[in-house]
Amino acid sequence: MDGWRPSVCPFDCPDTCGLLVRVEGGRAAAVKGDPQHPFTRGFLCQKMAQYPARVHHPQRLRAPLLRIGPKGSGQFKEISWDQALSLAAGKLGDTAEASGASSVLPYSYAGHMGHVHRNGGHAFFHKLGASKLGRTICSATASAGFAHGLGSGPSTDLSWSQYSDLIVIWGSNTLSTNLHAWPWFQEARKQGARLVVVDPYRNQTAAKADMHLMLRPGSDAALALGLMQVLIDEDLVDREYVAAHTLGFAELAQRAAQHPPETVARLTGVPAGQIVELGRAYGRAKAPFIRTGWGPARQLKGGMAMRAIALLPALVGAFGRRGGGIARSTGAGAYLDLAPLLAGELAPEGTPTVNMVELGRALAPDAPRPINLLWVYLSNPAVVAPDTSAVLKGLAREDLFLVCQEMFLTETARWADLVLPGASSLGITDLYTAYGHRWVQMARPVIAPVGLSRSILAVFQEMAARLGFSEEVFRAGEEEIISWLLAGGSPCLEGVTLESLSSCRPLKADIPANPYAEGFLTPSGKVEFYSESLAALGLDPLPGGEPSRDDDHGGAYPLQLITPPREQFLNSTFNEVDLQRQRAGEASILLHPLDAAARGIKDGGRVRVFNARGECLLRAQVSDAVLPGVTVAEGLYWGAHTPGGAGINHLTSQALADLGGSSAFHCNQVEVAPVS
Ligand SMILES: Nc1nc2c(c(=O)[nH]1)N[C@H]1C(S)=C(S)[C@@H](COP(=O)(O)OP(=O)(O)OC[C@H]3O[C@@H](n4cnc5c(=O)[nH]c(N)nc54)[C@H](O)[C@@H]3O)O[C@H]1N2
Ligand SMILES: Nc1nc2c(c(=O)[nH]1)N[C@H]1C(S)=C(S)[C@@H](COP(=O)(O)OP(=O)(O)OC[C@H]3O[C@@H](n4cnc5c(=O)[nH]c(N)nc54)[C@H](O)[C@@H]3O)O[C@H]1N2
Numbered sequence: 001m002d003g004w005r006p007s008v009c010p011f012d013c014p015d016t017c018g019l020l021v022r023v024e025g026g027r028a029a030a031v032k033g034d035p036q037h038p039f040t041r042g043f044l045c046q047k048m049a050q051y052p053a054r055v056h057h058p059q060r061l062r063a064p065l066l067r068i069g070p071k072g073s074g075q076f077k078e079i080s081w082d083q084a085l086s087l088a089a090g091k092l093g094d095t096a097e098a099s100g101a102s103s104v105l106p107y108s109y110a111g112h113m114g115h116v117h118r119n120g121g122h123a124f125f126h127k128l129g130a131s132k133l134g135r136t137i138c139s140a141t142a143s144a145g146f147a148h149g150l151g152s153g154p155s156t157d158l159s160w161s162q163y164s165d166l167i168v169i170w171g172s173n174t175l176s177t178n179l180h181a182w183p184w185f186q187e188a189r190k191q192g193a194r195l196v197v198v199d200p201y202r203n204q205t206a207a208k209a210d211m212h213l214m215l216r217p218g219s220d221a222a223l224a225l226g227l228m229q230v231l232i233d234e235d236l237v238d239r240e241y242v243a244a245h246t247l248g249f250a251e252l253a254q255r256a257a258q259h260p261p262e263t264v265a266r267l268t269g270v271p272a273g274q275i276v277e278l279g280r281a282y283g284r285a286k287a288p289f290i291r292t293g294w295g296p297a298r299q300l301k302g303g304m305a306m307r308a309i310a311l312l313p314a315l316v317g318a319f320g321r322r323g324g325g326i327a328r329s330t331g332a333g334a335y336l337d338l339a340p341l342l343a344g345e346l347a348p349e350g351t352p353t354v355n356m357v358e359l360g361r362a363l364a365p366d367a368p369r370p371i372n373l374l375w376v377y378l379s380n381p382a383v384v385a386p387d388t389s390a391v392l393k394g395l396a397r398e399d400l401f402l403v404c405q406e407m408f409l410t411e412t413a414r415w416a417d418l419v420l421p422g423a424s425s426l427g428i429t430d431l432y433t434a435y436g437h438r439w440v441q442m443a444r445p446v447i448a449p450v451g452l453s454r455s456i457l458a459v460f461q462e463m464a465a466r467l468g469f470s471e472e473v474f475r476a477g478e479e480e481i482i483s484w485l486l487a488g489g490s491p492c493l494e495g496v497t498l499e500s501l502s503s504c505r506p507l508k509a510d511i512p513a514n515p516y517a518e519g520f521l522t523p524s525g526k527v528e529f530y531s532e533s534l535a536a537l538g539l540d541p542l543p544g545g546e547p548s549r550d551d552d553h554g555g556a557y558p559l560q561l562i563t564p565p566r567e568q569f570l571n572s573t574f575n576e577v578d579l580q581r582q583r584a585g586e587a588s589i590l591l592h593p594l595d596a597a598a599r600g601i602k603d604g605g606r607v608r609v610f611n612a613r614g615e616c617l618l619r620a621q622v623s624d625a626v627l628p629g630v631t632v633a634e635g636l637y638w639g640a641h642t643p644g645g646a647g648i649n650h651l652t653s654q655a656l657a658d659l660g661g662s663s664a665f666h667c668n669q670v671e672v673a674p675v676s
């Protein structure tokens with residue numbers, strides 16, 4: 001049906017925008033933001049404006065492909081779905097017989113965020129007895145850090161910030177990665193609120209702030225302790241709130257006392273005067289609001305960093321005030337009943353789990369447990385996973401059979417033996433919740449399938465039929481599964497039903513704007529400055545200020561490198577859209593004039609960035625938007641779109657953060673040298 005049709009942005013972004021798609025002759029001709037969406041309010045980011053170009057891209061995969069050249073050569077021939085699925089079923093059977101079902105590993109993440117399809121392969125791999133995947137790459141450490149202070153569960157809603165008089169954006173590049181939070185912050189500013197950014201570089205967001213604390217990566221816990229000490233020292237603590245709702249203030253105060261502003265200035269690179277200024281402003285604000293991104297968590301001590309930041313609002317009683325609190329992740333996803341779709345009970349007891357951050361290690365020929373068949377979907381590990389050279393070595397193994405469900409011949413799909421063309425979000429039915437707001441929405445197909453592409457769920461159900469799996473989950477349709485997800489009986493989803501969602505308009509989940517006003521889901525029910533559960537794990541029960549640091553091989557790699565997202569890409573997605581690549585420009589590295597001068601590097605010159613793990617060629621951008629000793633490379637460019645052919649994850653490591661097991665993507669030591 002032609003005309004403007006409702007849909008949802010399927011990408012891994014907190015905003016989960018309401019979309020309107022203009023359909024002409026079964027194709028998407030244009031998209032715009034849905035003005036009736038109460039949170040995203042009618043505008044889109046520049047990436048999504050290119051969605052029709054991506055969906056109908058000439059290089060979009062339209063048929064199953066079988067490898068006919070050497071691995072990685074990109075030489076394939078088209079085959080039928082029947083041939084492709086029979087081959088896949090045969091390989092799964094052979095692999096399980098030869099080396100056990102646990103030598104099969106699914107690898108998926110969040111290329112598509114709809115719950116039905118994102119989770120639509122899990123039951124299949126459980127039943128098969130494949131190794132499980134620990135899906136930790138993004139938020140596990142941040143969640144764990146918060147859980148050990150405030151408890152799990154949703155955090156304060158971003159829209160609550162409109163009532164705040166002091167907004168602190170702590171390690172989030174809002175204007176690039178969470179654009180629809182910005183108007184709420186601006187509303188508060190119109191009423192006189194001050195906006196402070198805590199970030200290692202002057203990103204788009206920091207450039208628009210009233211104050212920017214430029215800290216060294218990995219030093220957030222120290223900064224938080226420094227702010228706590230100012231609050232305690234200047235008697236800005238809300239004693240009543242602390243007495244009623246927290247545990248361990250006396251012990252915290254002792255720890256904070258070891259972090260006076262001068263000490264913290266040394267650890268963080270932030271001038272002592274700024275630490276005192278922000279401490280005072282935070283303590284005197286009526287309703288201070290913090291927005292933490294994931295930046296502080298992508299560090300070896302990232303769990304500790306998030307925990308320390310999360311404790312600040314309790315000290316000043318911010319959770320008790322309209323406009324006060326802390327936002328990380330919110331939304332209705334946690335209230336869905338995923339169990340019937342995941343069918344975890346089908347997995348044999350003792351099935352091993354592979355942490356997705358350690359894919360390189362898991363695929364090594366000498367890994368303790370062999371992985372001989374890897375099935376990748378909704379992810380592009382050759383670009384997004386850390387330690388790319390280890391990942392590529394694994395993907396290149398002659399004895400690894402690689403299946404890849406993809407929309408494009410990505411740098412992962414190039415290594416595949418079998419490529420299955422994936423449907424886009426515009427051709428399927430799914431249910432979406434957000435992690436940056438509380439709205440729930442369903443989308444139905446608005447265009448005809450592109451080529452022979454098929455959805456994730458459809459492929460796994462076909463595979464299940466071939467392998468003779470007979471459970472109900474392998475036959476249920478998309479809408480039936482959505483009704484299962486909603487049937488858990490959570491009061492937050494009252495009134496959200498298949499029927500009420502079927503107009504494909506957003507519905508609000510009944511989650512309070514500031515859930516922390518109603519208590520904390522910690523073991524004690526209070527904010528835990530002192531954490532017994534951390535003590536039980538043998539970890540520091542109090543926030544500790546020692547910065548994160550990558551092993552620097554005795555100073556051989558003296559510069560810190562962070563690798564945050566780039567505005568023009570969504571993780572590695574949109575690399576395939578020419579206009580977005582042009583807008584992004586050449587992959588670059590930001591470094592301070594002193595570091596550049598010491599190395600004979602000129603602004604705009606080509607440089608080699610390297611450490612023991614690998615090297616990249618990038619364009620130097622010399623500016624005081626970053627501290628001396630710190631460098632920044634934005635964006636996950638495909639290797640093929642980077643001058644030396646190697647993307648930024650050649651420099652990152654498989655080391656795991658302290659809590660939750662995420663990657664320390666922003667904790668790297670490197671050296672930079674000019675290239676003539
Ligand atoms: N345009 C765009 N939007 C995106 C994405 C994208 O790739 N592109 N990705 C999406 C996804 S999957 C996610 S998880 C989110 C992530 O969104 P963000 O949370 O915004 O991303 P981060 O990588 O965590 O980086 C956020 C900020 O943290 C800073 N940072 C790095 N290290 C530290 C540190 O040690 N301390 C502090 N205080 N700050 C630090 C970085 O400089 C950066 O400005 O964004 C989503 N939105
Ligand atoms: N150095 C560094 N590395 C990082 C990060 C960082 O900040 N720095 N960020 C990390 C974070 S936060 C995350 S979440 C991960 C993200 O890692 P991924 O989830 O792997 O993200 P994408 O790169 O977007 O890859 C998703 C793939 O899914 C495909 N896809 C999208 N929709 C569909 C569909 O409907 N069907 C099929 N079959 N395929 C589809 C896309 O074409 C794309 O290739 O990356 C991590 N990697």
Ligand code: SF4
Binds near residue numbers: 015047
């Ligand atoms: S990527 Fe994020 S900001 Fe852009 S349209 Fe999608 S949900 Fe909205």
Ligand SMILES: [Mo]
Binds near residue numbers: 139
């Ligand atoms: Mo992410």
